[in-house]
Amino acid sequence: MQRLLRIQQKLKAPKASDNKFGGYKYRSAEQILQAVKPLLEEEGLVLTLHDNVVLIGARYYVMATVALKDAQDGTLLVSTGAYAREDENLKGMTQSQITGAASSYARKYALSGLFAIDNTDDLDVINDGNITMMTPAQEKLLNDLHTDWGKALEYLELESIDQITEAQAQAMITAKLKKEGKNA
Numbered sequence: 001m002q003r004l005l006r007i008q009q010k011l012k013a014p015k016a017s018d019n020k021f022g023g024y025k026y027r028s029a030e031q032i033l034q035a036v037k038p039l040l041e042e043e044g045l046v047l048t049l050h051d052n053v054v055l056i057g058a059r060y061y062v063m064a065t066v067a068l069k070d071a072q073d074g075t076l077l078v079s080t081g082a083y084a085r086e087d088e089n090l091k092g093m094t095q096s097q098i099t100g101a102a103s104s105y106a107r108k109y110a111l112s113g114l115f116a117i118d119n120t121d122d123l124d125v126i127n128d129g130n131i132t133m134m135t136p137a138q139e140k141l142l143n144d145l146h147t148d149w150g151k152a153l154e155y156l157e158l159e160s161i162d163q164i165t166e167a168q169a170q171a172m173i174t175a176k177l178k179k180e181g182k183n184a
Contacts, residue, residue, distance in 0.1 A: 003043040004068060004078060008116045010039055017157060026157075027117075029108040036115060044071045049110075051103050053086075060086045062099060064106035066114050082109035087160050092150030101159040134161070134169035142169065145176045 013035040015025035033047075040047055050065045067079035084106035086098050093101070111117070139161065149161055156168060164172075 001077070003045055004114075007036065007039045007043060007045075011036055011115050011117070013115075013117055020156070027108070029104050029111055032108065032111045032115070032117065036111075045069065045077070046071045046074075049107055051106070053099065054083075062086065062102040062106045064103060064110045066107070066110045068114065078114065080110055080114045082106045082113060084109070084160075087149075087162070092148035093153075097150065101153070105159045132166040134164040134166055138166065138169040138173060141173055142176070145173070145180075147172065147176070 013027050013032045015027045016031055017026050017028060018024075036047065046069045048067045048069065050067070052063045052065070054061050054063055061083045063081055063083050065079055065081040068077045069075060070077060084102040086102045152164075152172060153159065153161065156164065158164060
């Protein structure tokens with residue numbers, strides 16, 4: 001556990017990506033992995049990632065498990081996991097892409113848990129009244145306007161429509177209505 005402690009103390013995984021609409025920075029699982037690999041090598045450790053799709057109630061979730069093992073003998077030192085729910089309907093995304101987005105999200109939080117990465121500035125934990133998420137009415141209107149959720153999430157650099165803020169949704173509505181020659 002001393003080796004994990006040293007990694008947790010040294011690891012710098014800055015939020016290097018910008019969300020254009022939300023006005024916030026974030027880090028991805030890939031960015032965490034890029035930052036931690038040299039530290040794993042220094043400590044003689046190997047990190048493995050594994051996903052399982054599980055049905056809980058009527059919803060599918062991706063459970064990502066990250067495990068830290070000794071590089072010499074493969075002894076498991078510690079593992080942790082995180083869940084992410086697959087979105088039921090993301091227009092413009094295949095089922096594989098939906099599962100991949102949930103996997104990426106779950107892996108990011110499993111890695112954050114294992115390496116004690118502080119995420120207090122992440123969008124999904126700073127909803128302090130200043131940021132409100134997309135309302136059901138906005139989501140319905142965007143669906144009625146035939147929103148391609150896959151393209152929207154790619155543009156917004158998000159992994160799930162649950163991450164879309166009310167302001168982002170309103171901007172999308174306004175743009176779609178303007179494109180159709182209607183007022184928002």
